[in-house]
Amino acid sequence: MREHGRRLYRIFLSMLFAIAQSGLSQAESLPGSTLERIRQTQTLRIGYGITPPFSYIGPNGRVMGYSIELCERVAQSLRVQLGLQRINIEYVFRTPSNRVQLLNSGMMDIECVASSNNAERRRRVTFTRSHFLVTTYYVSLAKNNLRTLADLRGRSVSVALGTVNVSQITQMNREKKLNLSIIAVDTLQKAFELVGQEKASAFAMDDILLHTMIAASPNPQDYALSSEPVSEQVSYGFMVRLDDDVFRKAVNTALNHIFHSADMESIYARWFTQPLPGSGINLNWPMSDSLKAELLTRE
Known part of the structure; x- marks a missing residue:
């Protein structure tokens, strides 16, 4: 009986130690300071x-x-x-x-x-x-002559998931009643490529990033930035x-x-x-x- 009690006590101590170690591991995994x-x-x-x-x-x-x-x-x-x-x-x-x-x-x-x-x-x-x-603008194929927000009416616009441009385009579409088809993809590059592949009429993104992607493309002259911004600075x-x-x-x-x-x-x-x-x-x-x-x- 006494041995049984000691065995229960050891099990109890082991459980306390395991709980303490678990708590320590969780604390160490938190960002903290x-x-x-x-x-x-x-x-x-x-x-x-x-x-x-x-x-x-x-x-x-x-x-x-x-x-x-x-x-x-x-x-x-x-x-x-x-x-x-x-x-x-x-x-x-x-x-x-x-x-x-x-x-x-x-x-x-x-x-x-x-x-x-x-x-x-x-x-x-x-x-x-x-x-x-x-400032957010949009890029399109130059041959389509899209420059203003009104030019996008009824067209498709690609955006990258997780960017503020998703909410910007959604809000603009609602306020201006443009009837846009918004295509959300997981990377900026994919969103840009949709324009070149003519699977999206435009891609909305920050001006410097659009400028960089156009400059790095095989045919920069094929693309044009909008004259009207999508958002404020x-x-x-x-x-x-x-x-x-x-x-x-x-x-x-x-x-x-x-x-x-x-x-x-x-x-x-x-x-x-x-x-x-x-x-x-x-x-x-x-x-x-x-x-x-x-x-x-x-x-």
């Missing part, structure tokens, strides 16, 4: 995508782009802020559809691509200060986890320094006014006065 985790692991997890010139994979397999260069410089600033001897960067591939999930699950610390800062997204993530400004920011204000402020401290540094002019030129690393395409996209003013503000 981003800065503290970076301090402990000496690693910053950067989310990247296939969105040149902001984030893409070069011919040597290296992740690169305007947003990536800024975030790599942010990483070095965080190293100094945290008093680390070194900091490693772990690149995490994300798509427009899964970026918020990867961020809030702790799989990545900061998304360094081209995400528009809007109210809908701010309910789920936090944004750092702006690093670019864009919005800003790109780096997404970080919701309510992690300490990390956001640390990143903004780094960005303030970068944007006011003597290097900023050459950083911008490398990705927008010079042959693009890895492709040789020159986007010829000089910095606008509004972007200059935005970068020179402090937050």
